[in-house]
Amino acid sequence: MTRNLAGAEPPAGSSTGPVLVDTHCHLDFPEFDPDRDQVVEAARAAGVAAMITIGVDVASSRRAVDLAERYAGVYAAVGIHPHSAEEATPAALKELRGLAGHPRVVAVGEIGLDYHRGRAGEVAQKRALRAQLELAAEFGLPVIIHQRDAVDDLWALLTAPATPRVPGVLHCFSAGPQWAMRWAEAGWFVGLDGPVTFKNGEDARAVARAVPLDRLLVETDAPFLAPHPHRGRRNQPAWVRLVAERIAQERGLSLEELAARTTANAVRLFRLPLPGAGGTDPAAGRPNQR
Ligand SMILES: [Zn+2]
Numbered sequence: 670m671t672r673n674l675a676g677a678e679p680p681a682g683s684s685t686g687p688v689l690v691d692t693h694c695h696l697d698f699p700e701f702d703p704d705r706d707q708v709v710e711a712a713r714a715a716g717v718a719a720m721i722t723i724g725v726d727v728a729s730s731r732r733a734v735d736l737a738e739r740y741a742g743v744y745a746a747v748g749i750h751p752h753s754a755e756e757a758t759p760a761a762l763k764e765l766r767g768l769a770g771h772p773r774v775v776a777v778g779e780i781g782l783d784y785h786r787g788r789a790g791e792v793a794q795k796r797a798l799r800a801q802l803e804l805a806a807e808f809g810l811p812v813i814i815h816q817r818d819a820v821d822d823l824w825a826l827l828t829a830p831a832t833p834r835v836p837g838v839l840h841c842f843s844a845g846p847q848w849a850m851r852w853a854e855a856g857w858f859v860g861l862d863g864p865v866t867f868k869n870g871e872d873a874r875a876v877a878r879a880v881p882l883d884r885l886l887v888e889t890d891a892p893f894l895a896p897h898p899h900r901g902r903r904n905q906p907a908w909v910r911l912v913a914e915r916i917a918q919e920r921g922l923s924l925e926e927l928a929a930r931t932t933a934n935a936v937r938l939f940r941l942p943l944p945g946a947g948g949t950d951p952a953a954g955r956p957n958q959r
Pocket residue numbers: 779815816840841
């Protein structure tokens with residue numbers, strides 16, 4: 670498949686509003702069961718040309734692939750979240766391997782380390798992360814990394830000589846501007862979401878100002894982390910625009926410029942054939958047929 674790498678152009682024939690990519694949402698979660706079609710439609714209407722729905726375990730990864738087959742503009746990531754690291758058995762990893770080659774799968778994730786809640790042991794988390802980095806390398810896919818209260822261990826693991834080098838994003842970045850710069854300099858993307866809009870989100874805004882523009886991605890983590898003024902409600906991909914607006918404001922850029930740059934980054938990292946943007950995605954611009 671020839672993939673369009675330009676990405677920053679608005680879809681041909683549409684109005685010239687900013688085109689965004691929600692690089693991290695969980696469309697398979699039950700919060701969207703009542704109105705999933707409308708949620709996807711609202712995102713498209715808000716200029717969200719692509720959404721990546723992220724697996725957190727084998728079952729949700731399978732649902733993510735199903736959704737990516739069903740909706741144009743929706744792509745899937747498959748992976749086992751660190752909270753579920755104890756579930757990353759050889760059998761589970763084999764199932765993930767069966768999904769990773771699907772043409773609508775654009776990343777392995779979310780994977781990583783989370784010591785905040787301690788829902789899985791640190792040894793199990795590291796083992797699951799390593800196994801899934803190897804899976805990503807095997808399939809030539811980027812990774813979506815979840816990190817909380819584990820940044821030193823994550824850095825050590827990802828920079829260890831035995832770890833396969835794969836491109837990726839540290840999503841929902843929460844380790845402050847110094848760490849963000851360090852990751853960006855090492856070639857990683859940094860994903861920002863609702864907290865940049867929160868009253869107490871100064872840390873995230875400092876990251877938003879510090880990260881080089883060619884390393885920045887926008888996301889929602891929907892149904893979680895709804896941006897201001899919707900904080901506390903169910904989040905949705907359409908609201909990635911509020912995240913982008915706030916980052917643009919922090920950087921003194923227009924929304925159009927910020928959208929063009931972050932969308933180009935997402936297209937580059939995930940090799941997205943954006944609907945209508947000149948790609949050859951057979952599903953572009955219409956619902957998929959199963
Ligand atoms: Zn996460």
